[in-house]
Amino acid sequence: MPIGPWDTSRETPRNGPWGQHEPAQGGGPSPDAAPADPAAPDPATDVMRPPPVRLTRTDFLAAIAANKRNTEILCAVLILIGVVAGGGIGWALPILTGADPAMAIRTGLGAAGFMLVFSLAWTLIATSFGDKMVLGLTGAREVPRAEAPVLHNVVEEMSIAAGLPMPRVAIVETDALNAFATGTRPDHAAIAVTRGLLNRLTRDELQGVVAHEMGHVANNDVLYMTAVGVMVGLIVVVNDLALRSVRFVDTRSGSNRNKNGGLIVVAILVLVAIGLLAPLAARAVQMAVSRQREYLADATSVKLTRNPIGLIGALRKLDRADVRWDNASKAVQHLFIVNPFKKFGESASALMATHPSVEQRIERLQALGA
Amino acid sequence: MGTAGWIVVAAIVVIVLFVVMLYNGLVAGRNQVEAAWRQIDVQLKRRRDLVPNLVEAVKGYMGHEQDTLQAVIKARSAAVSAESGPREGQIQAEAALSGALGRLFALSESYPDLKANQNVMQLQEELTSTENKIAFSRQHYNDSVMAQNTRVESFPAVLVAGSMGFAKHPYFEATEQDREVPQVKLR
Incomplete structure (x- = not known):
């Protein structure tokens, strides 16, 4: 393989002949070999040629830092999706069954808190036994x-x-x-x-x-991805349940509509929106983290x-x-x-x-x- | 105590906490550098142990290469005696052994019989891997040294690091002889 233009040992001298791949091959490419490459442009070398962008060591460390930050933001977004979805469902379901709106707000908050605690607990279990399971x-x-x-x-x-x-x-x-x-x-x-x-x-x-x-x-x-996977799974299951209950409630609770008709329409819209969008958003975030x-x-x-x-x-x-x-x-x-x-x-x-x-x-x- | 007094107390607490964290960070960094150095030692010792076996195994095939074999044996015993000496001398002796082994491996390419010997091939994989492990442990050592030196030299640690006994560590650098590509004569 023509590694002339890639010979990093010339830029980082301490990689020298002790560099990992060289002893096996009996001495790496000699510096004289490098100028020969542009003279013989075969397609393979063209693909190998580095693009003009030049990342130095510091850029590399910065890239790791940026990646870590991105992942943390994505995880936070995921928890938010779960909590919002839980809260929305907790509020909308009592409305549909004709409960008091103030009561519905309390159950909504309760469901949001439950989602938070439950996803953390579930994550703990999955990360403790994850490696053997995998x-x-x-x-x-x-x-x-x-x-x-x-x-x-x-x-x-x-x-x-x-x-x-x-x-x-x-x-x-x-x-x-x-x-x-x-x-x-x-x-x-x-x-x-x-x-x-x-x-x-x-x-x-x-x-x-x-x-x-x-x-x-x-x-x-592995820890990150296990935790994220578990949370996404939870969001998907909860939303599936919510969607099913919408159908169930919608067909059987006609008498309740008279009490707070406007709110019921809003509640159905909220449930459908959460039911359809939350799992999609959660999966998209999971894949982005991945x-x-x-x-x-x-x-x-x-x-x-x-x-x-x-x-x-x-x-x-x-x-x-x-x-x-x-x-x-x-x-x-x-x-x-x-x-x-x-x-x-x-x-x-x-x-x-x-x-x-x-x-x-x-x-x-x-x-x-x- | 008035408001000003509390502000002074808070400031002192913050400064003390900061110095404690700074000190702990420097200690962790120094320990990592030491651990990385010991890892190099482990691998260098493994190589010194493997070399006599390899020389013994290839002697029968490479009788004409007495000079190269002698150079390897000499470099090994020099490395063994440099083991207890100062770090700089140790680095040089091990680099010389690397060079001698590199020449031996390069020469062995022209002895096809060697490739048929299972024992030699196993030894060669072990030595190649040990060379890699030395290179990687040295790389890890240098990475750790760079992190620690940056820590020691950064503001505000640079003001107190010296008086707390934290100095810069030397990099493990390749010598001129080490960088030479072994010359192979084909006959």
Whole structure:
């Protein structure tokens, strides 16, 4: 692979010959090789050429800070959606059954408070048992060092680069190409890759993927995503109930309409609006958080390996792979390095995508590596 | 006590809290730098342990490369004796061992027989991975040093860090010899 223009070791001298990928290849590219590249412009090198945007080290740290801030805002928005939806339903249902409006306001506030407390409690439960549930749902099996020495070595290298304890290592027996991290605390983490990924990727590419997963561990994404997933699920269930009750009430409570007719119309409108919009909004926020986290993990991967080429190569292979992974559970789709269900060519700015498109991710990676 | 008195007390409390947080942050940073350095040590020791096995395993195949093998053995024992010395000497000795090993690996490319030896291949994966771990632990050390140095040099910590015993830490830098790409002669 022509890595001339990417040779970061020339910009960061301390990467020198001790740089991670060079010893294996018996000395990296000599500086003399670089000028040869523009003379021979083949399509591959053109794609590899970094865009004019040049991100320095400080920009990278700023990018992580901005990503963290975005995620926190999105989580707050999600809690707000849940509380508003709960409050609205709590107010509208008593109105429909002919209760006193002042009473309805009290039940509305009560429902909003209940949503707040309940979603926090549920999140606590899910995050305590999350890692075991995820490993079970995906059929991942923990492997000892003797069985997969290279994978163990790569994971250990990345945990050293991140300054974190070594995660457990697991393999999923499928030909599909994918990987995921789990564990709600960095010292209880596990990283799993599929058999297909182990067979098809080079060591450098595997390192990029494992570093991406280590990024999820280091940024505590699993905790975030588990909490967010649980809250979204709760909002969806509550709103489903609300929509059903509208139909129920609407057909049976004709006599109540005389008491406060105007308010009943408003209540029905509120219920329908919440019932239709809240789950959509919640899902959109969840996917936005997920996409932010993917970008952040990609950036962390480059920070750990100092080598965007490996991850770019791996993403290309994952993108081209046509083996679907039908046994994967939808509940954990946001944890994988690429979505196991979607065909990856789809427009990825789409509001409901768990992952940005591979094209967009590679574009950002190239900007980081410049 | 009047309003002014309370304001003075509040200001003192705020300043004390701030200094406590500052101090704790500096201690955490220094501990991380020390931990990162020990991680490098662990990996360097692992490499020093692996080298004799590798030399033993390839000796039979690479009899013509006595100079390179001798250089590796010499660099290793220099690294072992530098272990208890000052940090700077240790960095230099380990860099020399890196260079010698790099030349050995480059030369081994021209011995196809080596690739067939399962034992050698396993040793080579272990050594390659250990080289990577050294590089990554050094990278983590340098990241930690940069964070800690920034902390020590930032205002207002810079006013008090020196008197509280916090100094800048040295980076683990590659030497000139370390940066050389090994020359391979094909015959």
